[in-house]
Amino acid sequence: MNFCSNCGAPVSQKVPPGDNLPRFVCDACQAIHYENPKIVVGCIPEWGEQILLCRRAIEPKYGLWTVPAGFMEQGETAEQAAAREALEEAKVDVEITSLYAVFSIPHISQVYMIFRGRMRTPSFGTSAESLEVQLFKHADIPWDSLAFPVIHETLHRYVQDRSRGSFQIHLGVVPPKRK
Amino acid sequence: MNFCSNCGAPVSQKVPPGDNLPRFVCDACQAIHYENPKIVVGCIPEWGEQILLCRRAIEPKYGLWTVPAGFMEQGETAEQAAAREALEEAKVDVEITSLYAVFSIPHISQVYMIFRGRMRTPSFGTSAESLEVQLFKHADIPWDSLAFPVIHETLHRYVQDRSRGSFQIHLGVVPPKRK
Numbered sequence: 001m002n003f004c005s006n007c008g009a010p011v012s013q014k015v016p017p018g019d020n021l022p023r024f025v026c027d028a029c030q031a032i033h034y035e036n037p038k039i040v041v042g043c044i045p046e047w048g049e050q051i052l053l054c055r056r057a058i059e060p061k062y063g064l065w066t067v068p069a070g071f072m073e074q075g076e077t078a079e080q081a082a083a084r085e086a087l088e089e090a091k092v093d094v095e096i097t098s099l100y101a102v103f104s105i106p107h108i109s110q111v112y113m114i115f116r117g118r119m120r121t122p123s124f125g126t127s128a129e130s131l132e133v134q135l136f137k138h139a140d141i142p143w144d145s146l147a148f149p150v151i152h153e154t155l156h157r158y159v160q161d162r163s164r165g166s167f168q169i170h171l172g173v174v175p176p177k178r179k
Numbered sequence: 180m181n182f183c184s185n186c187g188a189p190v191s192q193k194v195p196p197g198d199n200l201p202r203f204v205c206d207a208c209q210a211i212h213y214e215n216p217k218i219v220v221g222c223i224p225e226w227g228e229q230i231l232l233c234r235r236a237i238e239p240k241y242g243l244w245t246v247p248a249g250f251m252e253q254g255e256t257a258e259q260a261a262a263r264e265a266l267e268e269a270k271v272d273v274e275i276t277s278l279y280a281v282f283s284i285p286h287i288s289q290v291y292m293i294f295r296g297r298m299r300t301p302s303f304g305t306s307a308e309s310l311e312v313q314l315f316k317h318a319d320i321p322w323d324s325l326a327f328p329v330i331h332e333t334l335h336r337y338v339q340d341r342s343r344g345s346f347q348i349h350l351g352v353v354p355p356k357r358k
Contacts, residue, residue: 001184001185002184002185002186002187003182003183003184003185003186003187004182004184005180005181005182005183005184005190005203005212006180006182007181008181008182008187008188009187010187011184018307020267021252024184034250036217036218036250036251036252036253037218037251037252037253037255038215039215039216039218039290071213071215072215072290073200073215073216074214074215074216074288075285075286075288076216076283076285077283077285077352078281078283078290078350079283079350079352080283080285088199099281099348099350102257102278102281102292104255104256104257104258104259106254106255106256106259107254109253109254111218111251111257111292113281113290128197169278169348171257171258171277171278173256173258
């Protein structure tokens with residue numbers, strides 16, 4: 001951030017009065033520009049014992065598999081966002097049934113909220129964001145071709161829960177990848 | 180938003196290629212400025228069967244009661260944010276033990292994540308943000324003087340769960356207040 005989005009003057013980093021973190025503050029109009037973590041919302045679309053995955057048609061991680069997920073938008077609920085992403089990315093109509101995982105990814109300031117979603121019909125399809133969309137039995141999940149560590153962790157726990165026959169909500173932290 | 184935070188030129192609202200929502204886009208450098216919901220993270224500090232509430236020393240809702248909560252910051256986990264807010268607002272050291280409630284408030288584009296927090300000691304105190312900080316038995320919660328509908332709803336469910344002897348995670352939506 002270089003300029004004030006309110007008045008267009010340059011901004012400086014300083015700790016505002018009463019605050020304890022540096023913020024971008026406008027040198028002219030004094031507007032404080034906060035930056036906060038973003039919420040990524042998605043779901044695991046379920047059809048019986050199979051789950052629906054998408055192969056990414058966009059960067060980052062072009063060509064790798066993931067669940068439908070994306071940035072939550074203004075004016076929607078988390079559940080609405082999860083269903084919207086499923087419809088946009090995988091052309092699938094899901095009923096969001098429960099929260100499944102909440103993972104913080106502090107090094108990129110994101111929080112993932114992944115729900116379980118019951119597919120209302122077995123209909124799905126590709127989109128501008130997905131090269132392929134496919135139902136997978138748990139034994140066939142492409143573990144080595146998953147797009148993101150948070151998705152790997154979520155699906156790993158999901159398969160464990162499913163094999164135990166009992167689902168719980170998972171909380172966690174995804175650290176930076178080891179170099 | 181009037182000006183580009185990257186280059187300082189005016190922005191216009193338009194739907195970028197491949198997108199389906201209007202965004203602020205810079206007329207000069209073409210930077211797209213996304214706006215996304217903010218996460219408010221807090222906890223219910225527990226000391227035996229009592230919970231710790233704070234009376235707000237700041238607007239909005241100056242003078243009304245709430246749990247320690249605030250905007251999640253860059254670079255922290257949700258659990259860290261909840262513990263940090265408890266320390267800042269109520270000078271209380273909590274161990275975050277579980278997620279308790281996730282409420283979307285779409286009309287103000289916020290998602291509240293409220294955890295349960297075990298107070299490590301019975302020590303707490305006021306702060307620049309809290310006029311009073313006090314332990315409450317459930318029967319004494321000041322229902323008519325709570326700051327926000329989302330806090331009212333969360334504590335209402337909490338007291339119900341406690342009286343049933345079984346806690347679950349609550350998901351929900353807080354609609355705009357009826358006029």
